[in-house]
Amino acid sequence: MIIQLRLTSMLIERSINIMTKTKIKDTRRQQLIQASLESIAELGLQNTTILTISRRAGLSSGIISHYFGGKQGLIEAALRYLMAQLGQDLRQRLQQGEVSPEQRLNAIIEANFTDFQRSDLATRTWLSFWARSMHEPGLQRLQQINNARLYSNIRYAFALKLNAEAATDAARQLAAMIDGFWLRSALSLDPQEGFSAGERLCKQFALTALAEGT
Amino acid sequence: MIIQLRLTSMLIERSINIMTKTKIKDTRRQQLIQASLESIAELGLQNTTILTISRRAGLSSGIISHYFGGKQGLIEAALRYLMAQLGQDLRQRLQQGEVSPEQRLNAIIEANFTDFQRSDLATRTWLSFWARSMHEPGLQRLQQINNARLYSNIRYAFALKLNAEAATDAARQLAAMIDGFWLRSALSLDPQEGFSAGERLCKQFALTALAEGT
DNA sequence: GACGAAGTTGAATGATCATTCAACTTTTGT
DNA sequence: ACAAAAGTTGAATGATCATTCAACTTCGTC
Numbered sequence: 001m002i003i004q005l006r007l008t009s010m011l012i013e014r015s016i017n018i019m020t021k022t023k024i025k026d027t028r029r030q031q032l033i034q035a036s037l038e039s040i041a042e043l044g045l046q047n048t049t050i051l052t053i054s055r056r057a058g059l060s061s062g063i064i065s066h067y068f069g070g071k072q073g074l075i076e077a078a079l080r081y082l083m084a085q086l087g088q089d090l091r092q093r094l095q096q097g098e099v100s101p102e103q104r105l106n107a108i109i110e111a112n113f114t115d116f117q118r119s120d121l122a123t124r125t126w127l128s129f130w131a132r133s134m135h136e137p138g139l140q141r142l143q144q145i146n147n148a149r150l151y152s153n154i155r156y157a158f159a160l161k162l163n164a165e166a167a168t169d170a171a172r173q174l175a176a177m178i179d180g181f182w183l184r185s186a187l188s189l190d191p192q193e194g195f196s197a198g199e200r201l202c203k204q205f206a207l208t209a210l211a212e213g214t
Numbered sequence: 215m216i217i218q219l220r221l222t223s224m225l226i227e228r229s230i231n232i233m234t235k236t237k238i239k240d241t242r243r244q245q246l247i248q249a250s251l252e253s254i255a256e257l258g259l260q261n262t263t264i265l266t267i268s269r270r271a272g273l274s275s276g277i278i279s280h281y282f283g284g285k286q287g288l289i290e291a292a293l294r295y296l297m298a299q300l301g302q303d304l305r306q307r308l309q310q311g312e313v314s315p316e317q318r319l320n321a322i323i324e325a326n327f328t329d330f331q332r333s334d335l336a337t338r339t340w341l342s343f344w345a346r347s348m349h350e351p352g353l354q355r356l357q358q359i360n361n362a363r364l365y366s367n368i369r370y371a372f373a374l375k376l377n378a379e380a381a382t383d384a385a386r387q388l389a390a391m392i393d394g395f396w397l398r399s400a401l402s403l404d405p406q407e408g409f410s411a412g413e414r415l416c417k418q419f420a421l422t423a424l425a426e427g428t
Numbered sequence: 429g430a431c432g433a434a435g436t437t438g439a440a441t442g443a444t445c446a447t448t449c450a451a452c453t454t455t456t457g458t
Numbered sequence: 459a460c461a462a463a464a465g466t467t468g469a470a471t472g473a474t475c476a477t478t479c480a481a482c483t484t485c486g487t488c
Contacts, residue, residue, distance in 0.1 A: 050476060050477085051475080062436070062438065062478080063435090065478075070476075071477090124348050124349075127348060130344075131258075131259070131341050131342050132260060134338050134401070135257065135258035144402070147402070169418070173391060173415050175394070176391050176415075177391045179393075179397050180390030180397070181386075183394070184390055184393055187348070187354070187358065188361070198390065201386055201387050204383070205387055212422070242465090263445060263446080265446095274467045275446085276449085276466070276467060279446080279447060279448075284446075431487085434485075435485090436484090437479105438480105440477105442475105443476090444473105444476105445474085446473090448469105448472105449467105449471105450467105451469105453466070453467090454463100456462085456464085457463095458462105
């Protein structure tokens with residue numbers, strides 16, 4: 001009887017502990033990811049240190065190694081977060097009953113030019129990640145997954161109307177154009193204008209390319 | 215008489231000294247720029263130190279501050295060198311008597327996909343510079359000049375056949391597409407294939423855009 | 429309220445790096 | 459051959475930074 005009670009209460013206690021632990025864990029992780037994105041946007045990945053992140057999050061420096069195993073782990077988690085955000089925007093736009101190739105392409109383009117994606121926070125961070133991923137396998141793998149996903153989403157839409165070769169060509173062109181507008185806008189003096197024009201001109205290209213194949 | 219001789223010899227001496235000095239100076243500067251590009255390509259801008267550069271150039275670490283005033287000065291000089299190379303390739307291709315808009319656009323595209331430009335050395339370095347220029351005004355200024363030059367060269371060619379608005383749109387699209395193929399190729403597992411396809415698809419787009427306006 | 433576990437701190441450590449400059453070597457002019 | 463100038467070296471310096479961990483605080487449980 002007593003043993004039974006002890007065991008039960010121990011189980012309850014443990015599960016409560018685990019729940020609390022993971023909740024706090026998730027909160028801290030999110031705080032730190034957010035702070036690191038802000039720091040990267042403001043200071044650049046180059047000048048972002050464990051101290052600029054932890055101070056911004058209102059936490060101590062040691063906590064980063066505790067939750068992410070080190071600075072590198074946090075940086076990769078931040079990139080994963082940006083990619084997840086992009087994927088979420090896209091899924092949301094594709095599941096609103098739109099099915100025509102034009103609508104599908106528009107949704108993809110819009111997802112890549114979301115308010116969030118065009119924020120300083122996102123643009124500067126993406127660019128920093130792009131550069132560093134050339135020399136860090138962990139980041140490079142993530143970038144390649146992301147690039148491949150954009151391309152294959154676009155290609156699928158084009159292939160609904162175009163033959164295989166034309167779809168491949170158009171998809172590569174549009175994917176490059178999207179990334180190119182991103183890059184040029186991020187580097188320009190007036191990023192917002194660049195993004196607006198980029199969204200318009202990408203849609204325009206998509207329409208033209210679809211029309212040509214018919 | 216004696217005084218006259220002294221003055222003359224002093225002038226000769228000085229001019230020889232200056233000639234020798236600038237020759238050695240130019241040689242060393244070029245050595246160091248080359249070494250820094252190689253180091254950036256291999257290790258990334260992040261991991262490039264004054265030691266990795268100077269050891270690769272077979273010189274001592276102190277020499278960099280002596281000729282460039284510091285690491286930062288050398289990095290900017292290296293970017294200037296890449297930009298000059300690009301400008302030279304373009305000028306060479308445009309001054310071969312080609313005048314039609316198609317030929318002009320092809321020349322611009324080819325200059326951006328030169329063997330040199332698609333080398334690891336160039337791609338990785340450009341990408342590193344892109345990222346860092348967001349947070350360093352000196353580099354940012356240079357990048358903006360380069361971006362503006364590519365755009366206005368393209369726009370000029372389109373404007374020979376298209377009206378003002380169509381030329382602006384097409385130029386922005388093509389400029390973005392060129393940069394985008396660059397970026398995606400640099401990050402891909404098989405950069406050479408990406409560059410080849412990029413060159414072909416950019417030319418294809420340029421032709422289509424020119425044809426549409428007529 | 430006291431005990432143990434979970435969560436957090438930040439000073440100490442060791443490593444890396446750009447810059448400086450006094451000493452050294454090479455080149456040049458006579 | 460020699461003195462002065464130009465060119466080069468690399469050890470010393472001071473600064474920055476990621477990581478570690480012993481000590482501290484907070485929280486949940488009885």
